[in-house]
Amino acid sequence: MPRSASPLHTGSHDLPASAELSRFMTESWAPTALPDSARVPAHAVTPARRARLSARFPGERLIVPAGELTVRSNDCDHRFRPHSAYAWLTGLTGEDQAGAVLVMEPSGPHAHEAVLYLRPRSPRVDGDEAFYRDRRHGEFWVGRRPDLTEAERLTGIRCAHLDSLGAPTGRNAAADPELAAALAELRLVKDAWEVEQLQLAVDHTTAGFEDVVRALPRALAHPRGERWIEGVFGLRARAEGNGTGYETIAASGAHACVLHWIRNDGRLHRDDLLLLDAGVETDSLYTADITRTLPLSGRFSPVQRQVYELVLAAQDAGIAALRPGARFRDFHRAAMGVVSEGLAEWGVLKDARGDLHHRYTLCGSGHMLGLDVHDCAKARAETYLDGVLEEGQVLTVEPGLYLQPDDETLPAELRGIGVRIEDDLVVTAEGARLMSGALPRTVAGVEEWMSTLLDTRA
Numbered sequence: 001m002p003r004s005a006s007p008l009h010t011g012s013h014d015l016p017a018s019a020e021l022s023r024f025m026t027e028s029w030a031p032t033a034l035p036d037s038a039r040v041p042a043h044a045v046t047p048a049r050r051a052r053l054s055a056r057f058p059g060e061r062l063i064v065p066a067g068e069l070t071v072r073s074n075d076c077d078h079r080f081r082p083h084s085a086y087a088w089l090t091g092l093t094g095e096d097q098a099g100a101v102l103v104m105e106p107s108g109p110h111a112h113e114a115v116l117y118l119r120p121r122s123p124r125v126d127g128d129e130a131f132y133r134d135r136r137h138g139e140f141w142v143g144r145r146p147d148l149t150e151a152e153r154l155t156g157i158r159c160a161h162l163d164s165l166g167a168p169t170g171r172n173a174a175a176d177p178e179l180a181a182a183l184a185e186l187r188l189v190k191d192a193w194e195v196e197q198l199q200l201a202v203d204h205t206t207a208g209f210e211d212v213v214r215a216l217p218r219a220l221a222h223p224r225g226e227r228w229i230e231g232v233f234g235l236r237a238r239a240e241g242n243g244t245g246y247e248t249i250a251a252s253g254a255h256a257c258v259l260h261w262i263r264n265d266g267r268l269h270r271d272d273l274l275l276l277d278a279g280v281e282t283d284s285l286y287t288a289d290i291t292r293t294l295p296l297s298g299r300f301s302p303v304q305r306q307v308y309e310l311v312l313a314a315q316d317a318g319i320a321a322l323r324p325g326a327r328f329r330d331f332h333r334a335a336m337g338v339v340s341e342g343l344a345e346w347g348v349l350k351d352a353r354g355d356l357h358h359r360y361t362l363c364g365s366g367h368m369l370g371l372d373v374h375d376c377a378k379a380r381a382e383t384y385l386d387g388v389l390e391e392g393q394v395l396t397v398e399p400g401l402y403l404q405p406d407d408e409t410l411p412a413e414l415r416g417i418g419v420r421i422e423d424d425l426v427v428t429a430e431g432a433r434l435m436s437g438a439l440p441r442t443v444a445g446v447e448e449w450m451s452t453l454l455d456t457r458a
Contacts, residue, residue: 002103006131006395008130008133008134008138009134009135009136009137014133014135014189017129017133022127022129024129025124025129025132026124026125026126026128029124032144033150033388034146034150034154034296036153038154039153039154039156040090040091040092040093040154040155040157040411041091041283042091042193042284043154043155043156043282044193045091045191045193046088046089046090046155046156047156048191049088049089049186050089050104050112050114052113052186053089053104053182053183053186054104054110054111054112055110056182056186057104057171057179057182058106058109058110059106059109059298060106060170060171061103061104061105061106061168061169061170061171062103062104062112062170062171062173062179063101063102063103063104063168063170063171063172063173063457064083064085064086064089064100064101064102064103064104064172064173064183065083065086065101065102065173065174066082066083066087066092066097066098066100066101067080067081067082067083067086067174068087068098069083069098069099069136070403075135077136079095079243079409080097080098081093081095081242081285082094082097082098082100082285083173083353084158084187084285084370084371084372084375085173085180085183085184085187085202086100086102087233087284087285087371088183088187088371089102089114090102090116090155090157091155091255092116092154092155092286093242093283093285095142095143096119096142096143096145097118097446098119098137098246099119099162100116100117100118100119100162101116101117101162101165102114102115102116102117102157103115103116103117103165103168103170105280109272111112111140113158113171114157114158115157115158115159115160116151116155116157116158116159116160117158117159117160117161117162117164117165118145118146118148118151118159118161118162119137119145119161119162120145120146120147120148120151120159120161121139121144121145121146121147121150122134122137122139122145127355143263147197148161153401163180167353168347177378180378181378181379181380183378184376184377184378184379184384185376185379185380185383185384187370187375187376188368188376188379188383188384188390188393189369189390189393190370190392190393190394190426191389191392193281194286194370194394195392195394195426196322197282197284197286198286198287198288198369198370198394198424198426198435200286201245201279201280201281201282201286201287201288202288202290202350202424202435202436203438204236204237204240204241204280204282204288205278205279205290205436206290206438206439207236207240207286207374208232208236208237208280209233209276209278209292209439210453211232211233211235211236212229212232212233212276212364213294213449213450213453213454214453214454215228215229215232216268216296216454217454219232219268220268220269220270221297222267222268223267223379224264224265224266224267225252225267225268226250226251226252226255226263226264226265226266226267226268227250227264227265227376229248229250229264229268229274229276230248230250230264232248232361233248233276233278234248236280237278237280237281240280241280241281241283242281242282242283242285242318242455243280243281244278244280244281244287245279245280245281245287245288245289245373246279246287247260247262248262248264248276248277248278249261249262249275249277249278249291250264250274250275250276250278251264251266251274251275251276251277252267252268252269252272252273252274252275252377253266253268253269253272253273253416254274254404254405254416254418255418256274256275256293256402256418256419256420257402257403257404257405257417257418258402258418259362259363259402261275268296269296270296270297271296271297271301272296273293273294273295273296273304273417273419274293274294274295274296275291275292275293275418275419275420276292276293276294277289277290277291277420277422278289278290278291279373284420285371286370286371286373287369287370287371287373288369288424288436289369289396289398289422289424290422290423290436290439291371291398291400291420291421291422292371292421292422292439292446293308293311293418293419293420293421294450295447295450298447298450298451299447299455300443300446300447303413303414303417304417304419305443307401307403307414307417307419307435308419308421308443309402309443310338310339310342310401311339311399311400311419311420312419312421312441312442312443313338313342314335314336314338314339314342314365314399315335315397315398315399315421315423315441317334317335317337317338318331318332318334318365318366318397318429319331319423319425319432319434320334320395321333321334322389322395322397322425322427322431322432323389323427323430323431323432324388324389324390324391324427324429325388325389326388326389327384327386327387327388327389328384328385328387329386331365331366331397332364332365332366335365335397335399336357336361336365336399336443337352339357339360339361339399340353340357340358343357343360346414348360348409348410348411348414349403359399359402359407359409360402360403361399361401362400362402363400365397365398366395366396366397366398366422367395367396368384368394368395369394369395369396369424370394375394378415388454389407389427390397390427391425391427391428391429392426392427393426394424394425394426394427394435395424395425395427396422396423396424396425397404397422397423397425398420398421398422398423399420399421400418400419400420401417401418401419401420402418403415403416403417403418404416421440421441423435423436423437423441424436436456
C-alpha cells in the first residue's frame with residue numbers, strides 16, 4: 001500500500017480537522033534529528049549473530065518479524081515487546097518496532113544482506129496528518145520513531161519503508177518451525193555482552209527483593225498484601241529496566257503451592273511464608289528469574305525450616321552438577337534425588353526410588369535464561385533438553401516442594417507449605433558461576449538479611 005494511502009488509526013479522542021488546520025499543522029517545526037553518534041547498545045555484536053544465521057540457511061530468504069500490536073480492550077493496545085529473535089538479530093527493543101520485519105536477502109551462495117522494513121517517523125509535510133492524528137503510530141500519540149537514515153545509523157542495517165515490503169516469500173520465523181528452532185539454538189550460548197546484560201538484570205532484581213523486604217510491614221497491613229509486594233517489585237523493574245520479565249509471583253501461605261500464582265490478591269499473615277518469584281527485564285530485554293521463599297515473621301518456624309532446608313540441599317546438589325559436557329537433565333536428576341531421599345526420611349514416601357516424588361515437586365528444576373524467561377524453548381530436544389551444557393549458557397536451578405493444603409498423604413503440619421529457591425547461573429569452564437549470589441539462600445543468611453533490612457527501615 002502506498003504511503004499516502006495508509007489508513008489513520010483514529011478513535012474517540014479525535015476531532016475533525018479543517019483544511020486550514022491541516023495546513024497549519026505542517027508549518028514551523030524545528031528539526032529534531034537524533035545524534036549522529038546514536039547506536040543501539042548491541043550494535044557491535046548483531047552482525048556476527050546475523051552471519052551465524054546466514055550460514056545455517058545459504059541461498060534462502062529469511063523473514064523475522066518483530067510482531068504486531070495486540071488489542072487489550074477496544075482501542076487500547078497491550079504494551080508492545082518485539083519478538084526475541086528479532087531483537088537478538090537487530091538490537092532493536094523498543095515499542096516502536098511493532099510491525100517491523102527483518103528480511104535476510106540471499107546475496108551469494110553463502111551470504112545474505114539484511115534489510116529492515118520499518119515504519120519510519122511520519123513526515124510533517126504535504127498534508128500527511130499521521131504524526132498528529134494516527135493514535136496508534138503517530139508521533140504525538142506514542143512518541144518519536146527514527147527516520148530511515150537514522151534507523152540505518154542506529155543498527156548498521158539497510159532500512160526501507162514497511163509499506164514497500166508487500167508479502168515476501170521465504171522462510172518466516174513466525175510460521176517455519178525449522179527456522180524458529182535454529183534461531184533458538186543460536187541463542188543457547190550467550191556472548192559476553194549478553195552475560196553482562198543478564199548480570200545487570202540480576203543486580204536490579206536483587207535490589208527489587210530488598211525493596212520488598214523493606215516494604216513488608218506495609219504489605220502485612222494491607223488486605224491484599226500480595227498485590228503490594230507485586231507493586232513494590234514492579235516499581236523497581238520499571239525504574240531500572242523495561243519492566244518485569246514475566247508476571248511476578250507473590251504467593252503467600254498455601255498460594256505458594258500454585259506454580260504460577262499471579263493473581264496476587266491474598267492477605268499476608270506473619271506466620272506464613274512468602275514465595276516471591278520475580279525478575280527485572282533490562283532495556284535490552286534480558287531478564288533475570290529469581291525466587292526466594294521468605295518467612296513473613298522474619299524467622300522460619302521449625303517445620304518451615306525443615307522444608308526449606310530440604311529444598312536448599314536439593315538446589316545445592318543441582319548447582320554442583322553444572323559443568324560443560326554434563327547433560328542438561330543432570331542437575332534436575334541430582335536435585336530430585338535429594339528431594340526423594342528427604343521425603344522418604346520424613347515417611348512421606350515409602351521408597352525414594354521411582355517418580356512418586358512428582359506429586360510434591362510438580363515440574364522440572366530449571367531452564368535456560370536470556371531474552372525469554374524460558375529461553376530458547378523452540379530449540380530441538382537433542383540440542384537443549386536432551387543436550388549437553390556448554391560454557392556460556394545461562395540457566396536457572398529452581399527445585400521446589402509444593403505441599404498442597406488438602407493433601408492427605410502429608411502430615412497436617414506440612415500441608416499448605418510451598419518452598420522454591422531459584423538462582424541464575426552461567427556455565428563456566430570450571431563449572432558454573434552463581435550470578436544471583438548477592439541474595440542469601442541459607443536459613444541463617446535469609447533471616448539475618450531480612451533483619452538488617454527491616455531494622456534500617458526507619
